[in-house]
Amino acid sequence: MKRWHFIAIWMICFAGTSAASEVVRPRPEGASMTTKARVNADTAALDDGDFEEGSPSAYWTEESLKYGSPICSKPVCGDYGRTGSHYAWFGGVRDEREIAVISQQIQIEETASQLTAWLKITREEGQGQLRFSIDGNTVATYNHNDSNQYGQYREIAIDLRSYADGELHNLSIDVHTEPSGLMNFFIDDVSLVAGEPTAVLVDNITATEAVPHRPLVWGIVLLFLTLGLHDWYTG
């Protein structure tokens, strides 16, 4: 066997491990940066955490540069929620910057210990960051490097004990994505949880180190294997 035979085998195997194309969110005509203020400003606790009330929301204040709101539904945006029809889709635009926010005033009872949500992150060469804030203070961030751990919906939990005083606080979930590639953050089923924090708090991570791209790692392994085989054959 010639060396180029091994190189050809390696190239075919490497192509087979490439990531599948990610979805782009359909854009409504004439969408621009808008703020949809919540109507029902007097309710306490956390309302419509599963987003099933839709958009415009009576509970969430919604902003999005490209789509008007991150909140979308299965008939309009596709079946990407965790439960029900509605969910929040941040990003979703290819090669353009997206900035989006949802927020609401929540009463954090003294018994409340954590905010939980279900998160899914997908990308195609895109970069961006998702941030949870209470009263303007960042309490958790996730970014493109977390897509390996959150390729499917996983529950996250954020420690809110330092805000659990029975008073009203502003919960904000915002995303910015860079204007190259495609970056998606999906969120569903946000809730306030009482009681002692659970082990799921381990999932409240802030990733800063780049995670090696899996197809690239497999490609390098295959290259070493085929070159080793070649030497064995010809040696």
Ligand SMILES: [Ca+2]
């Ligand atoms: Ca939902």
